[in-house]
Amino acid sequence: MxxxxxxxxxxxxxxxxxxxxxxxxxxxxxxxxxxxxxxxxxxxxxxxxxxxxxxxxxxxxxxxxxxxxxxxxxxxxxxxxxxxxxxxxxxxxxxxxxxxxxxxxxxxxxxxxxxxxxxxxxxxxxxxxxxxxxxxxTRLYLENLLLPVVSGSATLDGVLRYPLPTAFATSWISHSDVAEVVVRLLTDHSTTGIVAVGAHPGLTGPDLAAAFAGRLGRDVTYEAITPEAFGELISPLFGPEASGPVVDLYQALNTQERNTIAPDNSAQSLLGISPRSVEDWLANVPF
Structure with a gap:
């Protein structure tokens, strides 16, 4: 094999x-x-x-x-x-x-x-x-929150800043949790078609901030910023060309009410695999 x-x-x-x-x-x-x-x-x-x-x-x-x-x-x-x-x-x-x-x-x-x-x-x-x-x-990756411009402000200022509205629910998922699903699908062919992965129900900005607060041992609040402001923050890291599509993505997401998977075709339903909580994921992240 x-x-x-x-x-x-x-x-x-x-x-x-x-x-x-x-x-x-x-x-x-x-x-x-x-x-x-x-x-x-x-x-x-x-x-x-x-x-x-x-x-x-x-x-x-x-x-x-x-x-x-x-x-x-x-x-x-x-x-x-x-x-x-x-x-x-x-x-x-x-x-x-x-x-x-x-x-x-x-x-x-x-x-x-x-x-x-x-x-x-x-x-x-x-x-x-x-x-x-x-x-x-997938939807959005939890690893996005580890960008220095995101996790750094949470660590230093107690503010988790991200370009999504405060009540915007998202099916966040980590790369390692996606890998668990991929391994199952590679080695077990009984499930075909689309398998959605991510948190369900979706997580909001304050949910993420609460998880960071638990991990950092300090108060952390959530602050929604504009996609354009986020683009300015990440442009020095990735360059203007790479930052442009990211800004476009979050502009599109800001026109919607949520970015969540449906339960019917989720890994939870089809495979019996649920992602870890943000708290459990953060427990293995060095700061």
Whole structure:
């Protein structure tokens, strides 16, 4: 058995690789350069734009975990074409796709990804190959709260600042909790289609602040800031080009009442897997 894990050195793939290995599954890190992987970890060099290199990696695989890196739509669609072509040729036993926070399970919502978007196209194209496929649909990652401009103000000033309204409920989820779901879906093919992951009911800003207060041992309040103000805070960290899409996302979210998963297709309902509380997640976060 072999499981191919894309992005194995990044925020999404690294926890999946670690969880697979911890469970005794023979996982292989699919990376651009082999020297990016720690010694002793099986790895394969791939090019997401090269269907040939992907098909070679996928051949005989029991599972493939893949997500689209951030980038312009034109580049992402090139990756989609290569991935789908490789899956159709190599026919791995299973493919699990992460939406990376893009919404694909709320038809009719303004937040729903367009049918011709890279993520929707990837899901459709891979599904058309006939390979057993599951999609992990996330919302917002708890790790976003660890940005220095967010956690730093909570630690120093007792104020958790984030670009969402105070009462805005979100199905927050950590990368490690997503990895638990991915491992199940890679190794157990009984569930296919979209599996939504995240807190349900959703968590509000004051809920997050209360969790930070417990972890830091001090009072922490929540303060909603504008997406534009958040963009100014993160621009020195990521640059204006990378910050722009983030601002656009939060501008869109601010037009809605919530950003939560539905219980019917949740990991809680379909798999019996619930995410940890924010308090439990923070207990393992160094400050």
């Amino acid at each position: 072999t499981y191919i894990i894309h992005g194995a050195t990044g925020a999404q793939g690294s926890p999946v690789l670690a969880a697979m290995l911890a469970a005794g599954n023979p996982a292989v890190a699919a990376v651009r350069t082999l020297d990016a992987v720690n010694d002793g970890v099986a790895s394969v060099a791939v090019d997401l734009a090269d269907a040939g290199s992907l098909a070679e990696a996928y051949a005989g695989a029991d599972g493939v975990f893949v997500h689209l890196p951030m980038g312009p739509p034109e580049q992402s669609l090139q990756y989609v074409e290569a991935i789908a072509t490789a899956v159709a040729k190599a026919k791995p036993a299973r493919v699990v796709i992460s939406t990376s926070g893009q919404i694909v399970d709320q038809p009719g919502s303004p937040l729903q990804a367009n049918d011709d978007s890279p993520i929707a196209t990837l899901i459709r194209r891979v599904g058309d190959t006939g390979v057993s496929t599951a999609v992990v649909a």
